[in-house]
Amino acid sequence: MSSNINKISEIRARAAHPNHMYAYCRVIGCGRPARAGTSTGLDTRYCRVHADHLSRHGSAYKGSYLAKVINPYRRAALDWLLVHGDLFWVKDAVGKVEGLYHGGGPHIEAFRLPGLKPRERGKAQWARLRHHEVDPRLVVAVWLAVEMVIGDDLQPVSTSQYKRVQAAKVVHRMASGTHKSWEQERPHPAHPGLPPIVHIQKLSWYPKSRGRVLRYIGEDLERAAELLVDHHLEEVREYKRERDSQGKPATRPYPKGIRARGRRMGT
Ligand SMILES: [Zn+2]
Structure with a gap:
């Protein structure tokens, strides 16, 4: 019991005097406290918002090029x-x-x-x-x-x-x-004796564009x-x-006929 109280007071003392290097977000003018935990893998030099930004864009404050x-x-x-x-x-x-x-x-x-x-x-x-x-x-x-x-x-x-x-x-x-698609048969809504109705189900998964x-x-x-x-x-x-x-610069990243962004169903 007393050791628990000791632990709590220790945590309180640490919270009151955090390591000054990591106390505030490094982004100038932000002023939010820096993240304490490392469990999410986000950078502890920044606040949550700027650490997340860094993870997604490679900079804590500059966004990605459109x-x-x-x-x-x-x-x-x-x-x-x-x-x-x-x-x-x-x-x-x-x-x-x-x-x-x-x-x-x-x-x-x-x-x-x-x-x-x-x-x-x-x-x-x-x-x-x-x-x-x-x-x-x-x-x-x-x-x-x-x-x-x-x-x-x-x-x-x-x-x-x-x-x-x-x-x-x-x-x-x-x-x-x-991308996956598959067929699913459902009974006819009007009468179970009628042929079933085929529904096409589609699902897509995309890898996350962030982090290491x-x-x-x-x-x-x-x-x-x-x-x-x-x-x-x-x-x-x-x-x-x-x-x-x-003249006008091209807006497409590649001409038609060059293979990119293939979409194979069921792969
Ligand atoms: Zn910040």
Whole structure:
């Protein structure tokens, strides 16, 4: 009993004098208390709202680039890749993404993913892209696009975490969820003697786009594309600038006929 009271007073004392490093959210002007627990895996340097934001976007305060902002970069990067498919560093990056596809292990249905660790879910994402036959050049284009859009941002977040998460979010969307449909017979509502009515049931599962899995996917992609970036990013930028100066930039991230976001029922 007395030991319980001791414990309670100890907890009270700790609550009254929290470690000052972690007392308040690190986002300037926020003022909310930082999160105490680590059970959710959220960052304890921030309040709940900003820790959640960091988990989803790779920055505690800056949101993700909208599709309409990043799509012209993706399209320019892809078109450049299609024209320059013979360059050594293009082949290198595309080959490395193919390596990620093949190293991703067996295809895992989206509704089984929550049971896996983030690193395994990251690998499973590559297997999903392989399964859906997403053109690896689209994936390389995403990294180039993120490099360019951050480079052109007047108020960029220049951490590698933000870059990786931004790229991973786009890649994450490219492999669709798991969709299943099945038929269910129900007795005819008017008369049980009439033939039954067939209902089509559909269910979809989508992997969650947040947390450490995005960091792993982003890191994998960065490694695949970094030498291409070192050797050719400036040319890709120049290609986009030239295209922009000629008129309206493309809004679709890829031309029709390129395989992306395959939707296979029952897989
Ligand atoms: Zn905060």
